[in-house]
Amino acid sequence: xxxxxxxxxxxxxxxxxxxxxxxxxxxxxxxxxxxxxxxxxxxxxxxxxxxxxxxxxxxxxxxxxxxxxxxxxxxxxxxxxxxxxxxxxxxxxxxxxxxxxxxxxxxxxxxxxxxxxxxxxxxxxxxxxxxxxxxxxxxxxxxxxxxxxxxxxxxxxxxxxxxxxxxxxxxxxxxxxxxxxxxxxxxxxx
Amino acid sequence: xxxxxxxxxxxxxxxxxxxxxxxxxxxxxxxxxxxxxxxxxxxxxxxxxxxxxxxxxxxxxxxxxxxxxxxxxxxxxxxxxxxxxxxxxxxxxxxxxxxxxxxxxxxxxxxxxxxxxxxxxxxxxxxxxxxxxxxxxxxxxxxxxxxxxxxxxxxxxxxxxxxxxxxxxxxxxxxxxxxxxxxxxxxxxx
DNA sequence: TTGACAACTTACTAACTAGTAAGTAAAATC
DNA sequence: GATTTTACTTACTAGTTAGTAAGTTGTCAA
Numbered sequence: 001x002x003x004x005x006x007x008x009x010x011x012x013x014x015x016x017x018x019x020x021x022x023x024x025x026x027x028x029x030x031x032x033x034x035x036x037x038x039x040x041x042x043x044x045x046x047x048x049x050x051x052x053x054x055x056x057x058x059x060x061x062x063x064x065x066x067x068x069x070x071x072x073x074x075x076x077x078x079x080x081x082x083x084x085x086x087x088x089x090x091x092x093x094x095x096x097x098x099x100x101x102x103x104x105x106x107x108x109x110x111x112x113x114x115x116x117x118x119x120x121x122x123x124x125x126x127x128x129x130x131x132x133x134x135x136x137x138x139x140x141x142x143x144x145x146x147x148x149x150x151x152x153x154x155x156x157x158x159x160x161x162x163x164x165x166x167x168x169x170x171x172x173x174x175x176x177x178x179x180x181x182x183x184x185x186x187x188x189x190x
Numbered sequence: 191x192x193x194x195x196x197x198x199x200x201x202x203x204x205x206x207x208x209x210x211x212x213x214x215x216x217x218x219x220x221x222x223x224x225x226x227x228x229x230x231x232x233x234x235x236x237x238x239x240x241x242x243x244x245x246x247x248x249x250x251x252x253x254x255x256x257x258x259x260x261x262x263x264x265x266x267x268x269x270x271x272x273x274x275x276x277x278x279x280x281x282x283x284x285x286x287x288x289x290x291x292x293x294x295x296x297x298x299x300x301x302x303x304x305x306x307x308x309x310x311x312x313x314x315x316x317x318x319x320x321x322x323x324x325x326x327x328x329x330x331x332x333x334x335x336x337x338x339x340x341x342x343x344x345x346x347x348x349x350x351x352x353x354x355x356x357x358x359x360x361x362x363x364x365x366x367x368x369x370x371x372x373x374x375x376x377x378x379x380x
Numbered sequence: 381t382t383g384a385c386a387a388c389t390t391a392c393t394a395a396c397t398a399g400t401a402a403g404t405a406a407a408a409t410c
Numbered sequence: 411g412a413t414t415t416t417a418c419t420t421a422c423t424a425g426t427t428a429g430t431a432a433g434t435t436g437t438c439a440a
Contacts, residue, residue, distance in 0.1 A: 007387075007388095021301050021302075022299070022301055022302040023213070023298060023299045023302060025215035025216045025299075026215045026299055026301070026302035028427060029427080029428065030426075030427080030428095038387095038389085039388080039389055040389095040428090041388080041389070041390080041429085041430080041431095042387075044428085044429065044430080045386090045387065045388065046387090048429085049428075049429080050427095050429095098300075098301070100298060103357075103361075104298060104354065104357055105298055107357035107358060107360050107361055108213060108290060108294060108295055108298030108299070108357050109212070109213045109215075109216055109298070109299075110288075110357070110360040110361065111211050111360070112211075112212040112213060118361065121361050122361040122362065125361050125362060129362075147377070148376045148377065148380050149372070149373055149376055153369040153370070153372065153373040154373055156355070156358065156366055156369050157355075157369075157374060157377075158351075159354070159358070160350070160351040160352075160354030160355040160357075160358055160370050161347050161348075161351035161354060162350075163350075163353075163354035164350030164352070164354035164355075164357075165346070165347075165350040165354075167293075167294055167298050167300070167353065167354075168297060168315065168346065168349070168350055168353070170297050170300040170301070171293075171300065171311050171312040171315050172312065172315060172316065176346055179342070179346050179347075180343070180346050180350050182339070182343065183339055183344055183346065183347040184347060186338045187338065187347075187377060197417075197418090218396075218397065218398080219397080219398065219399085220396075220397080220398095228417095228419090229418080229419055230398090230399090230419095231400080231401095231418080231419070231420085232417075232418055232419075234398085234400080235416090235417065235418065236417090238399085239398075239399080240397095240398065240399095
């Protein structure tokens with residue numbers, strides 16, 4: 001018998017990886033159970049339903065993101081470095097078995113996932129956009145970022161392009177992902 | 191007994207709509223059969239496997255796209271209008287029950303779809319990028335588009351952002367999609 | 381040392397999945 | 411008019427799905 005905290009965390013880790021790899025409809029309790037080395041019902045003991053499990057994955061990610069952005073290591077960076085940090089999150093996803101972002105994965109299947117999970121995804125996406133918008137505004141005021149129009153719209157463009165680029169890279173290779181990141185950077189610093 | 195051409199086309203239409211709505215792992219032969227008003231096995235008669243069906247959807251879309259771009263109605267447009275036409279395709283998807291593009295839907299589930307289907311998706315994505323790249327080059331040469339770097343990279347950025355924005359709009363609303371399109375336009379015409 | 385509880389396993393279900401084999405009726409072909 | 415072909419239906423299979431109920435075992439507190 002393993003400590004529940006370890007089991008719960010392990011299950012969440014596996015679920016998160018599977019969501020980023022195969023999507024909500026592409027993984028099952030059996031997959032997690034097999035990889036963890038336990039039986040199907042053990043997963044249900046910790047997370048009664050698939051919706052509860054996936055929702056917990058998103059909630060944990062949201063908490064993690066809030067911790068990151070409020071940590072001095074990120075908070076005190078200059079806007080250009082903040083952006084580099086943000087791009088870095090997604091570069092790591094791409095490098096890690098061609099994973100895509102949770103938001104993109106779940107929004108692509110949005111119409112076939114439970115409503116409670118939809119709400120969690122919406123919350124996460126808003127938080128990502130909010131931070132990116134603030135960072136862009138900060139950089140524009142500081143004179144290091146150049147773009148026309150509102151920061152909110154530029155943030156939506158950049159985040160959408162990252163989300164799409166991670167998916168694109170699966171079919172067309174990692175270079176394409178890097179090209180999109182670099183183009184975003186040069187558009188912003190031009 | 192209905193004409194095979196009508197049945198095949200109807201099944202392809204339903205499969206395409208379901209792919210854009212629920213994704214490859216989110217729909218079944220039963221869904222199509224129910225909507226078409228036939229039995230499960232009737233779908234298998236026309237398309238022996240789910241891979242064959244989805245591949246046929248993508249092949250048809252690729253052929254359609256080639257017909258469009260080679261038609262004078264698009265071919266003879268000035269670059270700005272070509273871009274408007276292209277954006278219009280995706281605006282219609284967004285307006286039509288919040289559908290997303292086939293490429294995005296299938297790339298999000300890329301690691302849980304058959305390899306033959308993966309190849310079709312790759313082909314389609316390359317064709318879309320190729321046309322967009324050529325259109326951007328044409329516009330840059332004509333002096334109507336402004337952007338730094340290579341056309342291929344800017345094309346990858348724009349297409350990725352559309353793909354992501356259609357997904358984003360499901361959680362955050364149509365306005366967000368329009369914002370991304372407008373930001374792309376103003377970045378390009380600045 | 382006992383009892384409670386946490387973390388499972390065993391064994392199961394009902395629903396759904398893609399896919400198949402054999403039969404049927406209407407239409408096209410000869 | 412007979413035969414073949416097309417477009418199905420009926421009836422089925424083997425596998426997978428999320429989810430449940432009841433039993434088991436190790437750990438810990440009193």
